[in-house]
Amino acid sequence: MTLASLELDLEIFSGPFDLLLTLILREEVDLLELQLAEVVLAYLDHLEARGELDLETATEFIVLIAALLELKSRLMLTGDDEELLDIEPEQAAEELLARMLDARRYRAAAAHLGELLERERGVRFRAVPLPASLRQTIVQPQDGSQDPRVLGEAIGRLLRMPPEISLRHMGVPRVSVAERLTHLRGLLRRGRFSFDEAVRGADRMTVAVTLFALLELYKRGEVDWEQEESFGEIAVRARVQELPAERMAG
C-alpha cells in the first residue's frame, strides 16, 4: 500500500491521506483546525493492523507529518519567526510565555465582555428609519471629480503579498530509510562505529531518519549498541549472531 491511500477518519476530514494533503494545500481544509495527533494515531493503528513496516512509506510519513507540523507552527507564529526553530531554550520559553499570557489575557477579556453583555440584557435601541421628510439626500459628485489614480493605487495595494513563509527546506524527502540503512551497513563492515560519526554534519531530518534505520537494524538483529552515560556517545557494533542478544538500554 502507499501512504496516499491511508484512510483517515478525523474530526474535520474523512478520506484518503493524499486527498487531505491536497485540500490543505488548496486551503479547503484549515490546517489550524486539523489535529495532527489524530493523523499520527491513524497511521499507528494502520501499522498495528498490518503488523509490518514498509520503510519507504514510513519515511514518507515522517517527512510529511514533520512538514505539516512545521507549517502549522509557522502559521501560528509571527511572520518574522523564521529562526524560531533554532533559538535557545531560554528564548523559546520567553516567547512561549509571552504567547500564553496573550492568549490568557484575551480569554479573560472575552469573559468580561460576556458579563457586560449580560448586564445590558433586555436593553433595546430604536431602529426605525427617519421620517421621509428628514432623510438625507445624497448628491452625486460632479463629473470628473474623482482621480483615477485612486484606482491604480488600490490595485497596487492589493498586489502586495504578505511576507512569505518559506517551505523550500521541506517537501520532497531528500533522505530515505533505505539509503540510511545502506549507509549504516557500510559503517558496520568496520565492526563498530559511533552514532555521532554516522550523522556527522547531517540535518535534523537525516538524524531522525538515521535513528529510525538504526532501530530497524536492531529489530532485525543486525546491531547492538551501548551508551555509557546519558547523552554520551552511542557505540554501535555488529551483533554476533550466535550469541544470545544482549539487551542494552538506549
Add this chain to the structure above:
Amino acid sequence: MSEKTDADGRVSETMDADDQAGETAELTRTIEALLFLAPDPLSEKELAEATQAEDAEVRAAIERLAEEYAPGRRGIALRELAGGWTLASDPHAEDAARRLFSRQRVATLTPAQAETLAIVAYLQPISRPEITRIRGVSADSATATLLERGLIEESGHSQFGAVLYRTGVQFLKLFGLRSLDDLPDVARWDPTPEEQAELRDRLLRAGEARAGGGPHGS
C-alpha cells in the same frame, strides 16, 4: 393581591389601591417601551397580548401615558394613528432635526468601495466571489452601493452561473475618463513589477495569501 384581615378593613383597601396604582405604573412603563421600539402603530389588542394584561388595564395605561405626553410637555408625542398608538417626534423640533439629519451629502467612495471599483475596472467582467477572494473579505455591501450609484453594472453570467460585473455609465464620467483605455497603468503602483503572471492571477494569489495566511507559492 394580598388580602389583609383588618379590624375596619380600610388598611387592606388602601393596600389594594396602592398595588393597583403600582401595577398600572408598571404597565404604563412597559407600553411606553414597546411604543418606543415599534416602527409602526400598535393596536390595544397587540399591546394587551404582549403585556399579558386586560384590555381595560391597557386602556388605563394609555390614558396615563397620554397625560405624560400631553402636547407641549415633551419632545415626543403620543399619537393615535391607523387603529393604533405610536410615538413620534414633536414637529417643533423639525428645524433642528433637519440641520442634524438632512444635510446634503456628496457621495464619496469609501475605501472598500474604491477597492471594489478598482478591481471591477481593471479585471472586468468579474464575479463577486472573485472580488471577495481578491479583497480577502466580503464585497457584498460595497458592490450593492456601487450598483445603486451606477458605477458598476451586471454583465451576464460566468460559466459557473455567478453574476459578472463591469463598470457602468457613471464610472467614466465620475473619473473624467474618455474610455477604459485611459485607466492609469498599474505598473506605477506595482510592488513587484518584474512578475510576469496575469494581473488577475496575481491579485487572486495575493488576496488568498492575505486572507488565510495559508501556504502560498514557495
Add this chain to the structure above:
Amino acid sequence: MSEKTDADGRVSETMDADDQAGETAELTRTIEALLFLAPDPLSEKELAEATQAEDAEVRAAIERLAEEYAPGRRGIALRELAGGWTLASDPHAEDAARRLFSRQRVATLTPAQAETLAIVAYLQPISRPEITRIRGVSADSATATLLERGLIEESGHSQFGAVLYRTGVQFLKLFGLRSLDDLPDVARWDPTPEEQAELRDRLLRAGEARAGGGPHGS
C-alpha cells in the same frame, strides 16, 4: 430676550429667569426629539450644532432630561454611550418586547466570537492573521459573524495589505460603554509576577528536556 423698563427692575429680572427656564424647557424638548429620531448616540457637540445652542445650555438640558428619565420612572432610559447620548428601552420591558417582536435583541456570543471581539477591542486596528496568531486557531468564521452583526468593521489595510478591523459604535452601544476607555486594562487579568516566574521556569525546564533529549545526545 425682552427687556422691560421698570421702576425697580425686579419684574424684568423675574421675566429673564422665566424666559431662561422656558428656553431650557424648549431646548430639552428639542433634544429629546432628536435623541428619539437618531439611530446612533448623539454627542453634545452634534446636539449643540443642530439646536444652535451653547454647549453649556445643551449640558443643562441633558441634565434636566436625565432627571425626567431617572431610572425606574419610565419605560425609556437615557444612556450615555459611544461618546454621546441615546434613548434605549428599559430592560424590564424585555419579556413583553420579545413577545411582540419575536426576535431576540442580540444573540449571545460564542466563545470564539467573544475572544475575537476582545482581541479587536483591545488591539485595534488589527488584521485577521494577527488575531489567528493570538488565538492559536483560525478566526475566520468568528470575524465574519462579528462583521455581519456590525460589532466590528473594516479599518484600512496593514502594511502587508491585510484588511484591518476595529470596533464600531454598535459595539459600544450593545456593551453599554461610553468609550473604549471604559474597558478595564488587560493587564488586570495577568498572573502575578510569582506565577509568571513559575510558568517561565516550567517552560524552561520543558524546553531543556526537549533540546537535551535529542537522538544523539546533542
